[in-house]
Amino acid sequence: MKTCTLSINNKQITVPEETTILEAAKKLNINIPTLCYHPDQKVKANCRICLVHDKSSDKFVTACSTKVTDGAEILTNTQEVRDLQKGVLELIIANHPNDCLNCIRSGSCSLQDLCRRFNINNSDMINNIDTYVIDNTSGVLVRDRNKCIKCMRCVEVCQETQMVGVLSPYNRSVNTNVGAGFNTNLDKTLCTFCGQCSSVCPVGAIYENDETEKAWEAINDPNKHVVVQVAPAVRVALGDELGISRGEEVTGKMITALRMLGFDKVFDTNFTADLTILEEGNELLHRIKTGGTLPLITSCSPGWINYAEGFFPDLLEHVSTCKSPQQMFGAVAKTYYAKKMDIDPAKVFVISIMPCTAKKFEAARPDINSSGFRDVDVVLTTRELTRMIKSAGIDFADLEDEEFDTLMGTSTGAAVIFGATGGVMEAALRTVYEKVTGEILTDIDFHDVRGFDGIKEATVDLAGTSVKVAVAHGLSNAYKLMEEVKKGNSEYAFIEIMACTGGCLGGGGQPVRSTKLVKARRMDSIYRIDREMPIRKSHENPEVIQLYEDFLGNPNSHLAHELLHTHYKKRSDELV
Amino acid sequence: MEKLITDDALYHKIDEIIAMHGASKHNLLAILLEVQEINPNHYISKDEVIYISKKLDTHVSNVFNVMSFYSALSDKPKGRYVIQICNSTCCKVSKYEKLQEMIEKELKIKVGETTSDGMFSLEYSSCFGACDISPAIKIGHEVYGMLDQLKLKRIIESYRGN
């Protein structure tokens, strides 16, 4: 491996040839300012704020895109460099609304951070603030083009990582914008609402539709019995912006905080994750036995469902009819739970805390109310819960741990791994294997389906039959698998698809600035929780067993089918 | 004037253009230019864009990206004849403003507008390389310079006549 020796701010360093100046500087603990740069994306070099001076060639170059050369003398902090960087920053601000007090990203905004770094209060540039209409037509994601700094991170994630292709730059010069063709509002596009754009946006140009006021209203309404469910991936991310190091598990504190916020019951979506495994495992075995449509594809990722309905509408019969754990929870809460607690179901108000923006879309689907009421009333992302906790003045980091409430609060290791890509598959295999073979599975870790590879496969021996399964995360990988299904040459019996890279732990509703490094930490935490759980297989969950015994009967019983299953349909042709 | 969405002949022609360019995404610019050319109002409608994106297996946002980037392409209808006045450096020193005045007087519209009969649109353009006869105007593929009021009138009338 060839190396280069160069000096940065008069400090020598030797690095591999292909290292960029930005990366080399980081090794010397120097953080050159950046905006459009994202460690998990292609280098764009369009914001121009990472300019540094290469004294040896007397050129000013962008550190993010320039590779080191032998003998280079890089200066990152001279007055001249700082003046140029400040100038670029002022140019951006001249076109940026002065909205920090109101902005949802205040405190987590890369532009704001840079302004503090360069001591910018005002710029002597002439203000040219756009007055575009804010698009909140979808009720899920909000686009504020006035704040866009044209970094194009969202374009890369939408076009390449997700292959949904709704966001793209258009026009030229100062009219450059990012949006759907003809600047169509989001609700009239094939947007899957995966929210990855909101996750990578450095500023407040695209963000989740904040519904915390609805949550407060419900909590403060004496006529409502407000029940909260929390997804697995939230408990390894909530601490990110509450003083805990990123990726650490905070389940106990999370439960305490939720109680302090005033929820009447604090339950665990993992409970219905286990339920989903029983229903879906049953569905898989049924299809295998009766020659039903295979591969069966999981259905708990609404970003994936939106993608399937929009881009592969002819293959919807492959998708499991099981609702997602979020939706199953709502249906069960407003029937089983309400009955058990003798509460009028009309008064039960279900709020879910999700790492996902698409869950807002899912909860609002018109046909997802088989309990007689909307399964889930309000969906809050991890980010919104963070804001609620801060707003209530709770010192999160110092909280004691508490436990989930009973009846719908017990779960297994199989449930918690739903938060990672490959988790649903592994959970299903743990149950299906035992159901089919009648044997106890001793080595229950299916490592083949874990990790960050875009597509993972495994072959499982089920009582003599070799069954191939696959796991994809990120919609561009879903595309690859679906193309095989479309052509009829998919070799898999069961496929798990998650819309977001890393699975739900990398969801569009998670704290911003979640790089791959952070996601890896979350993944480690999730598998550690699994290892330490007393029960690790879904079918051994005593509360789920009780649910079937007392209420549902058997998987896919008439009642189970009515409450826990749904159907899909092609999205409108009008959407662009 | 909006195009009929169900204009089969139009879509047949678009199919031909796409086929001639191998239905390749790389030829998107050439395809868009030719599709615009078959429209007497020098633009490409949203429906056509959606159709083209489906045929080329690309996203509508990408087709719109390309269309909106280039000055020669338009997503809004224009007059039958688009008169472009150069307002760049050479035509500036040759006083394009006087030429603009003459045209505005002749057509009774201002730059940025279209005549009420839909015949002429008037717009500015960046330099199109006719500096040796500046100030110059361009109507479609034809370039005219060294104009006085009379010559201009005759030119416009010749277009009206068509």
Next chain:
Amino acid sequence: MDKSVSIVSKNFKKIKVDTIDDYLEVGGYESLKKALSIEPSEIIEMVKSSGLKGRGGAAFPTGKKWEQASKVEGDTYILCNADEGEPSTFKDRYFLEYDPYRIIEGMTIAAYAVGGREGIIYIREEYGRIREIMKKAIANAKAGGYLGENILGSNLSFDIKVVSGAGAFICGETTALIESIEGRGGRPRIKVKRTAEAGLFDKPTLANNIESYGVVTTLLSEDAEKYLNCGTSISKGTKIISLCGNVEKPGVYEVPFGITLREIIYDLGGGIKDGRHFKFAQVGGASGPLVPKSMLDIKYSYEDFKEKDFSIGSGAVLVADDTNRISEFMVTVQEFFAHESCGKCTPCREGNRQLLKIAHRFAERKGEMEDIYKIQRLANIMQKCSFCGLGTAAPTVMVTAIKHFYDDLKENMVENKI
């Protein structure tokens, strides 16, 4: 005495181009024949020693570019940049219209020298009628065996396609041009690898301005010595210029390097028309500097221009008389850049917007001292931080206005209120 020459431009308006016959009669394709009889490396040496620099404006040494391209494995795309979007420039138009075969021949020589099979001429959309002329010329060349398989019985197989622009000045920048050919918006690319290694469709690519190919054909012809005898010791040969504005005889001229600006404007151009007086010239197109009367005796050469912080650029020479206001001219130039900026990078997109506002202030006679500093600061940022040459060049007029026409700007300032 005619201060212009007729070497590279010798066929302009002199031959018919609807067939290849006239071109052959005046010695056409002798250069290609010579090229095919010598080694590619020899041709590259000839181009290098001629000192030929990119004629589109960037002035990168052509020979060096060819050498880089020849070292890359695999077929190289031969791109001809005929986007000619620089305001006040129309000399490439003449090549397309009056001497297309020279260009085809030059590209074919390039294909032989660096190893290429496919050529593309990117012609701006606004030259619609002229595109057809080039297309016809290519068809004629092919019919005559000068393009296609085994050209003139050699191993060289080369064909050329014409691609149209769509009204974007930025597409004159090589990577933006490539993006355009690939079916995308013309936003310049980061050069991860040199264009020679990975350009069009990620393949080796050689991109030159159309005039550069024209000169190459001359370098291999019997006119080579005549060409090389012109010019200065550093700037050898001639330049095709487009002279325009308030002069008696605007047009395309071929001048030996070393001629003075005064000679160009007064001897070739016939001086200022309508009895008016010279106020300023702009050389190199809208991206170029303003030249005051006091500097008219500057020699038109790369080295003399560099000394004064000027640039030859595209070869445009725009002349403005005393009816023109510097401040209004600044508005015109900045409006052009604000319109043509691709919008990708902050300094150019936002910087041009700022410069335009300031230019308007001067034009409305509301300029302030602050604005002078602002212009200089913005210019510094744009020159050092822009993604591509458009942003770097955009402040040039305003910066040279401050340098050479400060009094004019002062006249357009608000009076100090103390």
